[in-house]
Amino acid sequence: MNAKDLRIVFMGTPEFAVPSLRALVEGGYNVVAVVTTPDKPAGRGQKMHESDVKIAARSLGLPILQPEKLRAPEFVEAMQALRPDLGIVIAFRMLPETIWAMPRLGTFNLHASLLPQYRGAAPINRAIMNGETETGVTTFLLNHEIDKGAILAQERMPILPDDNVGTLYDKLMHAGTKLVTDTVDRIASGDIAPIEQQHIDESILHPAPKIFKEDCRIDWCRPGKQIVDLIRGLSPYPAAWSELRKEDGTAPITAKIFEARFEPASIDLLPGSVESDCRTFVRVACSDGWIVLSELQIAGKKRLPIKVLLLGWRDVLQYRFGK
Incomplete structure (x- = not known):
């Protein structure tokens, strides 16, 4: 079977899915339609916002479906009319079986981790936050359980010490693009042996649940490496944060921290205490040294490098970080 003859329905929403969609179309694969989320009002003016995938699909001249409800009879009928051979999902909503089981060769998903590790909504963030030194991308067949379908292919990638979620997102996005086209080719040729995610000791797995505000709060009593990994795993978005309190007892303010490094040291200071020369550096005490901001x-205020921020932050030594 020629991979270019397969009738593919592509489903996705954010930027992460766009390079894969473009690679399929530019590679001559037969993408018969794109499914993405409905337009939504956003921003101060509440202007209608289109998904990154919709914008790309329109530029590529592809038919676009934007169902409000994935079980709606009119959407199911529209999918059936497409006569899909294969479905591809990248960062989309959870599909009902009516949809993922419709293509005769099934539907596969691209996930930004080495499954079965880091199942869930935030695999890139959680891997860095946990101090991992390796991650990757996985294609797997959809089934009734989230991120538990049979694995089709994987590509491994190191997490470098200076990676944050922004840099790793870009690397995995492009690694995933090649994995998607390779997976389509192997499915078409029959050169693929799905590996079921069964009989796995769940206790050794790291989950990747959605990130909430409290997950981003810095605990300065923790070891320095853990704090820096938290900052890296949340930068540039949603960003690690801490209360910033002044000695005079005024109401605390919030500081988001985007980049920092750890200096091991033996110090006898309350975690969250600040040291600075008021010109070039600010460092915060943690359990085993300093976090240099x-x-x-x-x-x-604006997001700023510390040297620029200190030009107008003359009373920095009157503050401490934390609860």
Whole structure:
């Protein structure tokens, strides 16, 4: 079977899915339609916002479906009319069986981790936050359980010490693009042996649940490496944060920290205590040394390198970080 003859329905929403969609179309694969989320009002003006995948699909001249409900009879009928051979899902909503089981060769998903590790909504963030040194991308067949379908292919990738979620996102996005086209080719040729995710000791797996605000709060009593990994795993978005309190007892403000490094040291200071020369550096005490701040954003201010921030932050030594 020629991979270019397969009738493919592509489903996705954010930027992460766009390079794979473009690679399929530019590679001559037969993408018969793109399914993405409905337009939504966003921003101060509440202008209608289109998904990154919709914008790309329109530029590529592809038919676009934007169902409100994936079980709606009119959407199911539209999918049936497409006569799909294969479905591809990248960062989309959870599909009902009516949809994922419809293509005769099934539907596969691209996930930004080495499954079965880091199943869930935030695999890139969680891998860095946990101090991992390796991650990757996985294609797997959809089934009734989230991220538990049979694995089709994987590509491994190191997590470098200076990676944050922004840099790793870009690397995995492009690695995933090649894995998607390779997976289509192997499915078409029959040169693929799905590996079921069964009989796995769940206790040794790291989950990747959605990230909430409290997950991003820095606990300065933790070891320095863990704090820096938290900052890397949340930069540039949603960003690790901490309360910033002044000695005079005024209401605390919030500081988002985007970049920092750890200096091991034996110190006898309360975690969260600040040391600075008021010109070039600010460092914060943690359980086993210093967190040297490189870039942060104080509530109501712009995100700035520490040297620029200190030009107007003359009373920095009157503050401490934490609860």
